[in-house]
Amino acid sequence: MRITTWNVNSIRARAHRVAEVVERDKPDVLCLQELKCQDHQFPHELFEDLGYSCETFGQKTYNGVAICSRLPMSGVSRDFPIPGDGQSRGIAAMVGGVRVVNLYVVNGKQVGHDYYDYKLRWLDALQAWVEGDATPDDDVVICGDFNIAPADGDVWDPARWEGENLCSPPERERFQRLLAWGFTDAFRVFHDEVGRYAHTWWDFRGNGFGRGRGLRIDHHLITESVKARANGCYVDRSARKGIKPSDHAPVTLVLDEPDFDPKTLRI
């Protein structure tokens, strides 16, 4: 089973780019963030034609998440970890015996901003939600846009980013708290490299992608039982190239494929 996470930065603006990747890679599960549309505006027909059914949790203009699957989904949850906050940032479903949780973590804007405080509260609520929803013995994958670069090796210029939003100690501590509970950062199971092939997001401004100025902020967190089935995790940098790309690249977790080469890179 392959589970892809991708912040598409508007599904309507990105429909063709998403279809291109999906047709080529055919992931079993596709977790999307930043739909930037309401449920009725989501391109369900496009995904049906590609062989997927989609559960969406949309919102006008901002946020919005969806899980699209080639396999049957059940037990769909929406509107967590802070129900009723009007922000569509969490959706989860059972797929192939795995609890797949798709998150669009609050960006935070800037350390000290109200949005940053909300980010930390949101991450605290996420921790509580996880602890109430699952145990470390369950088969759980939490994936999505975490808006956190966990370590300096995930940042193109750690000195320039030191203490900044996406890299600040308080948010990194919250990421570590999820690991302490029982999750593993799947990408780091298979890759110890730093630099451009370990990044998932590049700023549109100043040709950040072309200059290798990226961060790794999109992740799969997996419990031990899922880790035992994991054979790889790769970033598809090719999706960041070409006409009107998202500023994020898709990241794919590979399960139950013992012949998959874990050093696979999509340049």
Place this chain on the structure above:
DNA sequence: ATGGCCATCATGGATGGA
């Protein structure tokens, strides 16, 4: 360089992204 780029919105400058 207190910026740059991009998507959205009862369409044009504000908002949010990261």
